[in-house]
Amino acid sequence: MEFSEWYSEILEKAGIYDLRYPIKGCGVYLPYGFKIRRYSFEILRKLLDDTNHDETLFPMLIPENLLAKEGEHIKGFEDEVYWVTHGGKSPLEIKLALRPTSETTMYYMMKQWIKVHTDLPMKLYQVVNTFRYETKHTRPLIRLREIMSFKEAHTAHSTQDDCNKQIKEAIEIYGKFFDEICIPVIISKRPEWDKFPGADYTMAFDTIFPDGKTMQIGTVHNLGQNFAKTFELEFETPDGNKDYAYQTCYGISDRAIASLIAIHGDEKGLVIPIDVAPIQIVLIPLLFKGKEEIVIEKIKELSKILKTKYRVHVDDRDIRPGRKYNDWEIKGVPLRIEIGPRDIEEGKAVIVRRDNGQKMTVEAFNILNEVEKTFEDYKASLLQKATEKLEKYITVIENDKKDLLLLSEKVKFALSESKGIILVPYIESIYNEEFEGLIDASVLGLTTYNGKEYISIARTY
């Protein structure tokens, strides 16, 4: 089955996201999908809270003149902004944009709050919906008109040095986050012509989807003083002078959810990383006539023990166990525990891992330890497996001769043969949009890989 078909199907079958809404690119997070989103963003929230970011909530509407204040920025967004023009039946005096992102909103307010260097650093974030009038083909959780979950962080600092350190911290936080959801990433410095509109430079996190195309799943922007000058974020320095704030911003969206679905899933359905699984363990009683009660009792007992540490569900539906296995495999529940009368006699329980199908008989009394051990291994091996898949999609092209046309042919050939990311050792003469035009693919940017600097190239989502 083609990946894109598999992806659409699993969103529906596992109850993640329903796109049958009468606006293209707008859909519904279903209960099971919403829980994955909730646990994922909770991890991100915790990482941000632990590094002294403050959660906030800013307005969704942006007056036209505010959005247009930063020239480069508005140029980057104006073709895809939704405009509110009427309230009730009356035309509004000034058009209001649905936020495509919140730089202008937040920096307008920061101007009210930042007066002196002791007001800095200021590290804010919010998790909100944002909007893009996408004219391209939309895809659920990947390219949406309503991005339902956008975690955007915005910081302001009193020195360039602090600002640079913040970029490092942001990259570290995102690295940890993607580790938690077992998604391997390639970090690149985006080329000038593809950086965030208004930024000094952009660092981006890409991963590779099963179809070999890359997906940008996180970005970190060094804004320097560009926005600060436009929004007059001037403050008094320790020595009594004036300076403009140095700023960064960084974001992660629903694409993180799309990635963990796409990258870990298999032909049976989802495979969910432990920490974001709505149900971490499903208990399935194997009932035999006359011995139902003892099994049900045992299941209750184990469930109670396991619930002290995990999200547990007991599937006591009156259907065949095989159908139950199937249902929970589709939903990607990390661990299934089966208990029948013989297991109870022997003091055993059978545990089955979703990621590799491994079936183990363990001592029932020791169930908590067994699960803990299994989950540790599950998590590590999920990331490892995903990393191996990603590595297979990376092709390094040696580039001794500097014949551009030949090189572009080599890149195109490699892309069509191997897909994924093609790495070409950095040479200045090819690092431009003209070369990008030749290869019919995207230049992701400058990427350090195994200690060496490359230009990274891929077909992207």
Next chain:
Amino acid sequence: MEFSEWYSEILEKAGIYDLRYPIKGCGVYLPYGFKIRRYSFEILRKLLDDTNHDETLFPMLIPENLLAKEGEHIKGFEDEVYWVTHGGKSPLEIKLALRPTSETTMYYMMKQWIKVHTDLPMKLYQVVNTFRYETKHTRPLIRLREIMSFKEAHTAHSTQDDCNKQIKEAIEIYGKFFDEICIPVIISKRPEWDKFPGADYTMAFDTIFPDGKTMQIGTVHNLGQNFAKTFELEFETPDGNKDYAYQTCYGISDRAIASLIAIHGDEKGLVIPIDVAPIQIVLIPLLFKGKEEIVIEKIKELSKILKTKYRVHVDDRDIRPGRKYNDWEIKGVPLRIEIGPRDIEEGKAVIVRRDNGQKMTVEAFNILNEVEKTFEDYKASLLQKATEKLEKYITVIENDKKDLLLLSEKVKFALSESKGIILVPYIESIYNEEFEGLIDASVLGLTTYNGKEYISIARTY
């Protein structure tokens, strides 16, 4: 100080909400305010999750023809809907509304999901932003154009009886929620002319603000089969027939946050209920020259113990203790603990309650128990104090004579004398909009008070 002035000032001074945004009725939840919101809605989420409600996320935009599908409903909202008419520079083929509420969105999707009685009950909720183009005077967290936090639940059932039971459950859940944030409420059945557009009837939760005006802080609507018929939510009954789903919906917004600020606060600042306090305990070292270290050590030790159960902050700023007390009183931190060298010698700690200023010297080794005991009492007495304030604002008018004009004069007099809620024993002849016109106030509806049925009347926000 007038209440409205106090309210505006405290939002700013305590760091709750900043309204200096260039769109009327749109503002920013500041970090401290956001945390109160977060903990408050977490309580609500837990109550809903525990009663088998599923959290979801539906689109924010509603096509005009979808919003207009239910005739009564759109009539109730059309004057205050924001309309998106353009994407980029292109006019949209069909106008899109910013959701004023999500009945139409959700029921359109429920139609896809509900086929047979076993698909029911369906109990969904979401916490989202909603929009009203308010032409009235806006007030922070009370009357907003962007309602930043709207918890809306929507349920569908296979029988009228289940639907009625759901109304009871919803009222119970909301009752528990308001108890948790120590807000006393009066529950009324809204009059026909003030029910939710499209509902069979509306039950509403009102509280009374310090200025004697009532504030609607929660509503529960029995929709019967009205929307179900419009949205064709038809399902197969157990006996193979067809029926339309029976529906309810209920909502709570930022007004819950406004209430807990308004009702518990005093001349010194906020008084926050324990469970939603961003900081539950602030520790303040009393430093004397030469004895700093021992105090700092003790504070660290206590903080570590207290953090196992509470949200704790150590204020080690280099300013006078008096200023610290003042700052944390403004922010409404429930408990302050002061430790000086003499306290340490004596094995004591001084704890000071924010709600009543009570100062107690307790055994330091027993600090966790002391705090727990104090918090129990704090919570009970916060609700009790608020309830007493509310009761003082309730005036029962005896109504033996049925002279409408005389009665309306009595009501008007009582309102101007006592403010708050005026209760008039129910008689059919006055329960109409004409009478409401006479009294220059709002009929809240039918209210059971001390076991008797009244018509409740008030000046409302």
